[in-house]
Amino acid sequence: MTFLFRDLPIAWLSLSHGRTKLIAAVIGVVFADLLMWMQLGFMTAAIQGATFIHNLLVGDLVVVNPQSEILMQAKPFPRVYLARALSHPDVATISLLRVGGVAWKNPPGLGTASGEKRNLTIYSIEPHSPAIAAPGVEEYATQLTAADTVLFDRLSRPEFAPVIAKYESGEPVEAEINGRQVRVVGSTAIGASFQVDGNLITSDLNFQRFTNRPPGSADAGIIRLRPEADPAQVKAELQKSLGKDLLVLTKSEYIARDRSYLSRRSPVNFIFGLGTAVGFLVGFAIVYQVLFTDVSNNLPQFATLKAIGYSDGYLQQVVLQEAIILSIFGFLPGTILASGLYTAARAATRLPMSLTWDRGLLVFGLTVVMCSLSGLLAIRKLRQADPADVF
Amino acid sequence: MGQSPVTNFMAARPGSFDPPASIRAGRNGDRRRFDAADPAVTVRNLDFSYEEAGAMKQVLFDIDLDIWPGEIVLLTGPSGCGKTTLLSLIGGLRTVQSGELTVLGHSLHGSPAGELVEVRRHIGFIFQMHNLMEFLTARQNVQMTLQLHPGLTRAEMEERANQALDEVGLGHRRAAYPANMSGGQKQRVSIARALVNHPRLVLADEPTSALDSKTGHEVIDILVRLAREQGCAILMVTHDTRISDMADRIIAMEDGHIISDE
Ligand SMILES: Nc1ncnc2c1ncn2[C@@H]1O[C@H](COP(=O)(O)OP(=O)(O)OP(=O)(O)O)[C@@H](O)[C@H]1O
Ligand SMILES: [Mg+2]
Numbered sequence: 159m160t161f162l163f164r165d166l167p168i169a170w171l172s173l174s175h176g177r178t179k180l181i182a183a184v185i186g187v188v189f190a191d192l193l194m195w196m197q198l199g200f201m202t203a204a205i206q207g208a209t210f211i212h213n214l215l216v217g218d219l220v221v222v223n224p225q226s227e228i229l230m231q232a233k234p235f236p237r238v239y240l241a242r243a244l245s246h247p248d249v250a251t252i253s254l255l256r257v258g259g260v261a262w263k264n265p266p267g268l269g270t271a272s273g274e275k276r277n278l279t280i281y282s283i284e285p286h287s288p289a290i291a292a293p294g295v296e297e298y299a300t301q302l303t304a305a306d307t308v309l310f311d312r313l314s315r316p317e318f319a320p321v322i323a324k325y326e327s328g329e330p331v332e333a334e335i336n337g338r339q340v341r342v343v344g345s346t347a348i349g350a351s352f353q354v355d356g357n358l359i360t361s362d363l364n365f366q367r368f369t370n371r372p373p374g375s376a377d378a379g380i381i382r383l384r385p386e387a388d389p390a391q392v393k394a395e396l397q398k399s400l401g402k403d404l405l406v407l408t409k410s411e412y413i414a415r416d417r418s419y420l421s422r423r424s425p426v427n428f429i430f431g432l433g434t435a436v437g438f439l440v441g442f443a444i445v446y447q448v449l450f451t452d453v454s455n456n457l458p459q460f461a462t463l464k465a466i467g468y469s470d471g472y473l474q475q476v477v478l479q480e481a482i483i484l485s486i487f488g489f490l491p492g493t494i495l496a497s498g499l500y501t502a503a504r505a506a507t508r509l510p511m512s513l514t515w516d517r518g519l520l521v522f523g524l525t526v527v528m529c530s531l532s533g534l535l536a537i538r539k540l541r542q543a544d545p546a547d548v549f
Numbered sequence: 550m551g552q553s554p555v556t557n558f559m560a561a562r563p564g565s566f567d568p569p570a571s572i573r574a575g576r577n578g579d580r581r582r583f584d585a586a587d588p589a590v591t592v593r594n595l596d597f598s599y600e601e602a603g604a605m606k607q608v609l610f611d612i613d614l615d616i617w618p619g620e621i622v623l624l625t626g627p628s629g630c631g632k633t634t635l636l637s638l639i640g641g642l643r644t645v646q647s648g649e650l651t652v653l654g655h656s657l658h659g660s661p662a663g664e665l666v667e668v669r670r671h672i673g674f675i676f677q678m679h680n681l682m683e684f685l686t687a688r689q690n691v692q693m694t695l696q697l698h699p700g701l702t703r704a705e706m707e708e709r710a711n712q713a714l715d716e717v718g719l720g721h722r723r724a725a726y727p728a729n730m731s732g733g734q735k736q737r738v739s740i741a742r743a744l745v746n747h748p749r750l751v752l753a754d755e756p757t758s759a760l761d762s763k764t765g766h767e768v769i770d771i772l773v774r775l776a777r778e779q780g781c782a783i784l785m786v787t788h789d790t791r792i793s794d795m796a797d798r799i800i801a802m803e804d805g806h807i808i809s810d811e
Contacts, residue, residue, distance in 0.1 A: 168685075175726075176684070462680040465640070465642055466670070466742075546637055546643045548676055548680060549640075549676060549754040
């Protein structure tokens with residue numbers, strides 16, 4: 159290791175001597191890192207965004223139809239199936255949840271989307287025992303008992319901002335859902351995602367009016383336990399008494415189940431994985447080009463170093479060091495820029511984008527691999543530096 | 550016998566090397582006086598062929614040659630007669646095919662590549678083109694040679710490199726990059742680079758051909774003076790007959806043969 163302090167930092171001196179070369183390479187790495195940060199960020203956001211609502215569920219256990227793969231496309235089950243669960247001593251309450259899609263027609267004169275029909279997700283709760291603990295639900299629950307009333311998600315996509323603004327200014331907001339006149343009686347906060355532009359919450363009775371779903375069914379049963387209960391134990395006991403027609407999960411199991419379905423079955427992993435790969439390849443190509451040119455331009459000098467007694471290994475290390483320097487120099491500004499873009503993306507799309515340590519580690523690891531591979535490929539050019547040619 | 554010449558050399562701290570009077574004696578010194586030491590270079594029955602378009606083309610024939618410590622030997626001959634080839638063989642830059650070649654106590658015939666690299670570390674090379682690293686300053690270029698040998702700290706190496714540049718008259722250009730130096734200055738840096746380790750043997754191939762004759766002379770003067778001070782042997786290819794009076798011996802080649810050695 160002592161050579162580190164004893165020897166001249168050839169890699170750094172060589173890189174920093176040609177400013178344009180260094181800048182070109184760093185820009186390449188920054189670009190690649192930015193792309194990787196964004197794509198990986200979208201990948202996670204797409205999956206997290208689809209499970210916002212899961213985190214807002216009030217209970218400890220969730221009961222679903224085993225054939226149901228994900229809440230958004232839940233297969234309903236008859237409510238009466240849950241009756242047996244109520245008799246379990248540790249069960250405090252059971253709230254029912256239903257989910258559907260409705261065509262929402264923005265009131266005219268409200269921003270870009272005015273008069274347009276948009277698909278929104280609508281959740282049904284029981285006003286006396288809401289399954290969702292989203293902001294505003296408790297406050298406005300009783301108002302939802304009135305016919306044709308909804309709560310509007312203020313974290314819906316930005317084009318719905320005028321709806322929220324109008325509501326917040328105290329004016330009545332009238333809109334249409336599946337052709338019915340409805341009134342916004344409150345706001346809530348859930349969040350948009352790739353699949354969902356915005357959300358509504360309504361009562362189970364209104365839900366039936368909007369969607370024509372048969373009464374007496376549920377998409378999920380949310381069970382709240384008594385404080386001293388052991389969720390794992392109750393879960394096992396409930397599963398036994400409810401039988402094969404229902405599946406009992408803890409809340410975290412339920413979230414994991416839906417996320418895993420999304421990762422497996424939706425194209426997000428493929429699409430954003432591909433985007434990440436493109437970033438990697440672009441960075442790889444640029445860094446390779448720079449290192450290769452550097453080695454080529456310095457071929458006589460490298461040959462001279464070999465002639466005076468430097469080993470191949472030493473020179474290969476120099477090229478690899480250049481690669482590592484580039485990965486560090488590109489990663490840092492790339493990450494700073496990415497944090498800016500994350501903020502912008504959050505504002506524009508309402509997606510849950512944030513720089514996380516594990517993603518940072520992944521991006522940095524990919525950057526180091528990307529640069530090292532370029533370096534290893536450029537090293538092959540070193541073989542052409544033949545010390546026999548120096549005289 | 551004891552130590553080999555190379556380890557002897559390594560033991561003598563550079564700078565404290567005191568050349569024997571016989572070495573300083575110059576061109577007419579009697580070769581017998583070197584008997585005490587082994588020759589720096591011994592060549593016997595050396596042949597060499599290049600492979601070209603599948604055929605072997607012999608360019609060196611039965612070369613016999615000794616270079617003694619401290620000797621300054623010029624190698625001359627018409628273009629294409631094999632001077633560079635011979636120099637690169639002695640420098641361990643090409644593989645010996647047949648014959649015997651011993652450099653600074655190492656037999657190069659059949660040595661593995663790693664040993665050739667090791668031998669090269671003890672030879673000073675001066676090239677036709679200076680071959681300095683463009684991205685290193687004069688002092689850093691000289692340091693590159695010092696780094697090859699363990700034992701010196703960074704500060705000591707910088708000190709020694711500065712000293713070497715002083716000796717070639719470039720004390721004021723230490724921090725200059727090659728791009729900002731004249732041809733003569735660059736060649737003087739490469740002399741400093743070759744000599745800073747006090748090698749026992751310097752190989753130079755037409756070191757002045759890229760310089761005008763006045764600058765070329767100054768460069769050769771410096772090289773020869775320093776070599777004499779350090780007692781290092783020089784084998785130099787040159788077409789410049791005017792520097793022949795500085796040499797101890799002149800070897801003439803033609804068509805791959807040595808035709809005279811005096
Ligand atoms: N790498 C090579 N491959 C094949 N043939 C070569 C190679 N290098 C030199 N030769 C040939 O070997 C012969 C000797 O070349 P060499 O370079 O040793 O001559 P030289 O005496 O140094 O000439 P000059 O004074 O022009 O530098 C020439 O005929 C040359 O064409
Ligand atoms: Mg030649």
